[in-house]
Amino acid sequence: MAVTETKRKPKQEAKATRAQDPEGTRRNILEVASEEFALNGLSGARIDEIAARTRSSKRMIYYYFGDKEGLYLRALENAYREVREGEAHLDIEGLSPIAALTRLVEFTFEHHHRHEEFIRMVMIENIHNGQYLEQSKEIRELNVTAIDHIARIYSRGVEEGVFRPGLDPVELHWQVSALCFFNVSNRTTFSMIFGRDFGAPEQLERLKRNTVEMLLRFVAAADAPAL
Amino acid sequence: MAVTETKRKPKQEAKATRAQDPEGTRRNILEVASEEFALNGLSGARIDEIAARTRSSKRMIYYYFGDKEGLYLRALENAYREVREGEAHLDIEGLSPIAALTRLVEFTFEHHHRHEEFIRMVMIENIHNGQYLEQSKEIRELNVTAIDHIARIYSRGVEEGVFRPGLDPVELHWQVSALCFFNVSNRTTFSMIFGRDFGAPEQLERLKRNTVEMLLRFVAAADAPAL
DNA sequence: GGGATAATGTACGAACTGGTTAGTTTAGTC
DNA sequence: GACTAAACTAACCAGTTCGTACATTATCCC
Incomplete structure (x- = not known):
């Protein structure tokens, strides 16, 4: 133990001594777990596999997350948080x-x-009938900015007379979500059944354009010019 | 063994003697398995649980379906077949x-x-990146009538001048599928996040009407009357 | 520097779970 | 009515998988 200075203050500054790093360990576990759960589902993911891919150990998973379901719940929250932040x-x-x-x-x-x-996490969670989402206060409190956005845009459009009145922003959001979500969630089977790669860049561009157009046409006021 | 007549010809007619009924056993297993897999996924479903709910036994599952994956594959095919027949x-x-x-x-x-x-089976299969669908010759051969329908309708619409030309029937089908699929697949989480029951009858009616309208507006010819 | 507490490593075990072994019963055939 | 193949049963096995007991080390605070 010749080195003494490098061990001081490992909290906020450049963590010279990596020996004990609770926050890092926690985050590392969560990252690996998120991948594994997204890939294999709750029952499909293996704690031992997650532990092995971690810089830590299985013991630490239980130390920080209690049990498998606790870890899954955190991974779910993590997924929601990241996406909402991006929004x-x-x-x-x-x-x-x-x-x-x-x-x-x-x-x-x-x-x-x-x-x-x-x-994938949302799909998995729907398979579980949202029983973990239900438990998460954190996710419920992550307010959905997408709705505010679309509501604001819509009401401005109505005021300006370019959008027709009487539509529900939440339903508009629902439609946008459906078209965008499906594109990722069902790409694999859809591509297989119809023998076309729906993940190809040009195809994605077409689908994106279609989706935009669909929404614009749906909200367009009666006297709006054709697209 | 006093009764002899009731035992004759148990094949096609009313199966008086239920003692040995290969086709029935197979079907019974498949029905139960379909439910369990749809409910819990491939890794989540338990062979013992399936066996218990069956009128048969675990041994019979292996006798008829080889292994768990074999059973899952049949259940997947079963799901596709039923739905296609309905179409x-x-x-x-x-x-x-x-x-x-x-x-x-x-x-x-x-x-x-x-x-x-x-x-749910399609969701599960997408989680597995379609690796079982890929193996199923049967599903690939179940031709998708939905495409034929929409292609025919669309080309007639273009001919009659009520639909605009230049659209792709497969993409139209994609859009319809997305909107209809999402309504079921993500109902739970969507309802939870937005605090509204998207499974309620009136809400479903609204969503259905929106979906129809969306498609009609999307394909409408430029000079078509407003809806 | 000593004591308390948080963090971590090792090894293990109990229950579960997919799959099998070995044998029995039934249905139909000659 | 003896024989054979298919249908079926019960008990069992071995590998897996979640979770834990126990021991150890690092860090913080005084």
Whole structure:
């Protein structure tokens, strides 16, 4: 134990001594677990496999997360948190309602595409009838900015007379989500059944354009010019 | 062994003697397995549990289906077969393109709704990256009538000038599928996050109407009357 | 530097779970 | 009515998998 200085203050600063690093260990476990659960589901994932891929050990998983379900719950929360944080970066202020909606849909489409792991976790959670989501206060409190965005855009569009009135923002969001989610969630089987690669870049572009157009046409006021 | 007549010809006719009934046993196992897999996934389902719910035994599962994956594969095929057979009952001959498309979308929406088990199996299979679907020659050969229907409707619509040209029937089908599939697959989490019951009858009606309208507006020719 | 507490490593065990072995019963055939 | 193949049963096995007991080391605070 000749070195004494490097061991001081391992909290916030550059962690010279890596020997004991609770926060890092926790995060490392959660990252690995997130991947494994997204890949294999709750029952499919193996604690031993997760432990092996960790820089830590199985003992630490139980130390920090209690049991397998506790770990899964954290992984689920983690997935939601990451995606929600990403959503916040959308900037649509100053755009016209049509441009803003276009941007929002394009963003959502790409955002889903970028976060396949999240999509898989949501699928898995739906298979479990949302029984873990139900337990998570944290996820319920992560307010969904997407709704605010689309609600604002929509009401501005109605005011300006370019969107027709009487629609429900939550239902609009539902439609956008459906089209964007499906693109990732069912890509594999859909591609197989129809013998076409729905993950190919040009195909994705087409689907994205279709999705935007679909939404614009759906909300368009009766006297709006054709697209 | 006093009775001799009732034992004759147990093949096609009313099976008086249930003692040995290969076809029935097989079907019974498959039914139970389908439910269990749809409910718990491949890794989540338990062979012992399936066996227990069966009128038969675990040994019979292995006798008829080889192993767990074999059983899952049959259950998957079973799900696809049932749903495809149901699709065939759609009758849209004689309807105008718009009426036919309306009917098709409504039917698809309801059909998905009625076959939650199938939806769940497709989700599960996507989680597995379609590795079992890939193995199934039977599913690949079940041709998808939905595409034929929508392709026919669409081309008639274009001919009659009520639909705009240049669209891809497979992509149209993709859009219909996305909207209808999502309604079942993500109902639970979506309802939880947005605090509204998306399975409620009136809500379903609204979503169905929206979906129809979305498609009609998407394919509508430029000079078509507003909806 | 000593004592308390948090963090970590090692080894193990009990229950579960997919799969099998060995043998029995039934249905139909000659 | 003896024989054979298919259908079926019960008990069992071996590998896996979640979880834990126990011991040890690092860090913090005074």
